[in-house]
Amino acid sequence: MYSRLVLWIVLAMALASPSLAIADEAVNGERLADACSSCHGLGGRGGGAIPAIAVRDPDDFVAQMLAFREQKAPATIMNRLARGYSDDEIAALANYFGGLETP
Secondary structure (H helix, E strand, C coil): CHHHHHHHHHHHHHHHCHHHHCCCCCCCHHHHHHHHHHHHCHHHCCECCECCCCCCCHHHHHHHHHHHHCCCCCCCCHHHHHHHCCHHHHHHHHHHHHCCCCC
16 A cells, blocks of 8 residues: 555656656747746747847857856846756747747
8 A cells, every 4th residue: 555655656746747747858949938928028029128039049049048047148137047947948949939920
């Protein structure tokens, strides 16, 4: 009985963990971009003092994110947020935002 309970707990944790659940799936830029919308607006189209990131050249996007991540570009919060993204995730975001049509 105890071993069966442990097995169910481990299985539930594995299914609940996003990193384990999508380990075989390619990094999804559109899914990651949802987190950007709270500051950069829906679809990364900007708003107010926050710059738009939609339709930005992917190479420029990657360079800027890496500069934030490596503390080489001034920022209010992006230098902290960028540290949470892997190279693959930054590339996926760059491709997603770069592929959007202009508003």
